[in-house]
Amino acid sequence: MKKFISILTALTFAAALTVGSSAALLGDVNKDGKVNSMDALSILRYSVGLSVGDFKSYLADINGDGAVNSVDALTALRISVGIEESKNVDTLLYDQEEMLDFYNKAIDRTYEKTKKLRCTLEDECDIYIDNEGEHFNEGPEEYEIDFVDGKDEEGYTPYAYAPASSLNLMMVSDIKFQKNGDGYIAEVYIKPETVDNFIMDKLYYQYAGGMPIIYQNGDEFEYVFCLTSYSGTYVKAEIDKDGYVTSFYVDVPYSTNSYIEYYVDGECCHNEIKEEGRRQHHIYIETV
16 A cells, blocks of 8 residues: 655744833733723723723733732722832733734744754554555654755745744634743644645645645546645744744644546546544754
8 A cells, every 4th residue: 555645845023032022011901001090990891891992801910819800900090100010021921913923923033044954754644545444653754954045955945844924813723822941932723624735725724834734646646636634733832032933843633535546557547545644743943
């Protein structure tokens, strides 16, 4: 039994990305750069269940007791008149829009200066050809790619071998940041989707920020159709204090339904192929 699968093919920051660039004041729930009576009123309205526009709830629990109530509203008012001082909070640990923007820009910044990728790929799957199945456990396959002026010897950029930077909030089910020394660990959970493998649409979530599986026609067969369902790709990225991605771990559970056509002694033959498995990528990045 032959496995008809190919492996991988396919805004610079003005200053370094630091915690300071993502800080906000506790109590500044509308994020206008100051804590004033408008913030105090918004906190009070929120605490009693009233609707509040442009409200960042993670900035409202000023005393950190796990609840937003009138005590926080009073504290915001005291801060606004100078009786108390507010504290900075790292919004990257709370604001998903900021997280994803930071994450995408960190990828772009990193790939501009990438000199080497060290990659490990593991692939475990079950493949059924016309309902006759076999289990495969491949890897770990290790390889390195060197880049000069942003391209490898075949002209590909790091985007061909590692997650891209085009995800938006509609494409992810969750994103989390946590501190890791002076940097961060980012965890991105990409929503499930089913894709046509012969339409490389950048709107597909996998092409926007995952690790898509590439299928290609062979010398002796071609695909009539080939659809892959991704049940939820998980990406973990380590980002250093200067905003560079140093490593990725990407877990890709998937299933593929395809139909191939080929000729034997002039006669057209067909096979239905089903595949279900998981690919795991470990990618380590060396920059200038």
